Amino acid sequence: MQKHLVITIDKLSWGGIQRVMFALAEALVDRGVGVDFAVCEAGGALRDKVPAGVRVFQLQRNSNLATRLAALRSGIADWKTLLRPVLLARKPPGHLVYLPSFVGYLQAQRPQVILAAGRTLNIMSVMARRLAGSTARLVLSEHVAPSCDLAGSRKWGRRYLPPLMARAYAGSDAVIAVSGGVAEDLSLLTGLRRSDIRIIYNPIVSRRLVALADQPSPHPWLEPGQPPVILGAGRLVEQKDFPTLVRAFGLLRRERDARLIIVGGAKNEMVTARRREELLALAREMGVDADVHLPGYVPSEQVPAYMARAALFALSSVYEGFGNVLVEAMAQGCPVVSTDCRSGPSEILEGGKWGPLVPVGDHEALAGAMKAVLDQPPEREALRRRGAEFSVAAAADRYMSALFPP
CATH class of the missing domain: 3.40.50.2000 (Glycogen Phosphorylase B;)
Structure with missing residues (x-):
């Protein structure tokens, strides 16, 4: 049976994460893996550059209320941990508004493995696996040292993400960091053991x-x-x-x-x-x-x-x-x-x-x-x-x- 992987991506426009995931997807397809992109925003300059053989699924945006209720029902954290970053924030952080839609994808497509590419997509993927009752292996990837862009964020809710990250990341099967520095920062911020974070440098040169x-x-x-x-x-x-x-x-x-x-x-x-x-x-x-x-x-x-x-x-x-x-x-x-x-x-x-x-x-x-x-x-x-x-x-x-x- 063919291996089946879904990669969550925020959008199909130019950016470091997109280029990394495109290169990785193409290499995995060449190794016989069936790869899907679950994309929050499927328009953009890279829409026509999706690697051959990769299926693109457009996730649908849901209301803030539906997202908050789904986050609570996921059970990955108590209401106190969710309170400031999700429940009281003017808008749920990042791409959590696509959570109910991703749950539907997991139930319909039943991938063997989920690879989440980015902080709020990591949290969303942990919640979605729980809500979907999926047995897929869940691998999270961190691409930037979180303390660098969370501490000074102008978005109030984002400053309170670390406790939620700690709970969510602990609910995955593996965590990848793109450098040793990112791994160290993530470990300090979330309490994850440094030895439990894999370092995989980005796929760049071909x-x-x-x-x-x-x-x-x-x-x-x-x-x-x-x-x-x-x-x-x-x-x-x-x-x-x-x-x-x-x-x-x-x-x-x-x-x-x-x-x-x-x-x-x-x-x-x-x-x-x-x-x-x-x-x-x-x-x-x-x-x-x-x-x-x-x-x-x-x-x-x-x-x-x-x-x-x-x-x-x-x-x-x-x-x-x-x-x-x-x-x-x-x-x-x-x-x-x-x-x-x-x-x-x-x-x-x-x-x-x-x-x-x-x-x-x-x-x-x-x-x-x-x-x-x-x-x-x-x-x-x-x-x-x-x-x-x-x-x-x-x-x-x-x-x-x-x-x-x-």
Whole structure:
């Protein structure tokens, strides 16, 4: 009988979790696993890029009242634990409003294994398995150190999720963290034993990813004979801290010729335009606006061509779950620098062996690190070999072991 897995995903638009789960799903289908996506929001730029053989099930949004009643009936926690994050919050957190719909999916499709991809989807999946009376194996995955984006959340209910997470995660069959830092943070926050949390690095590098570097040059600044280009990539959100990168670039330009390209957008065109203008205004203030370009959203299959031709990739994040873009850049032989943020970059770069690590928010240190790498770049082939260690095949093998243990 064919193995049958369902992966819960919030939406089919560009993001780190989506790219990881798409790569994993494709690799598991190649291993003979039947894979479903249970998706909260099935529209988006990735709708037509779902791997062949993966079935997509659109979950339906339910009322806040129905969600609260279902959460109570699930019995995974007492009403006091549910009170502030679910029952009294203006809206139930994250994607819990899809809970009754996911219960219906589990009862109708009866998968053997559930893989939840993200914090509130983890909680929802534990509740849904209980409510559906399902015997499916339940594996939860944590992609960002929870203390980084819960403690300072503007959403009142989210700040009270940790006790509910502790109860929910204890009700799973396995918990996966994408880095050692995420595992440590999750253990401290929930009380889960560190030894009970598996670390599986993200599935990133494949032959197809490496081959994407052979595309034509995607930008005139990346043509031969042009000044060296520093590349940044990611969503235009506070977490990525691109203002620090722009400030660092401004300092660097006082000492040497260079250009900066930052690819990525925000949640919609209006927010993208506003944040793009904020970064360009900062570049004008630094006197480097002529050497800074923000093209906005770039399809993920085009980004490797930027990385292969850039002189340097810079990650300026305040926090990460893993830092996929560092691996993607190294796989193309692109030198890297990064903030020493939680969590992932230090593990990827082995404490600075493969690229400098600088304090979060320190634009002077970042500028110095960028200059040092541009002045004395590492061997590109060595970077490619390090990037290749984070292969899709290796991660898929580890996921198979966690999802379908002997």
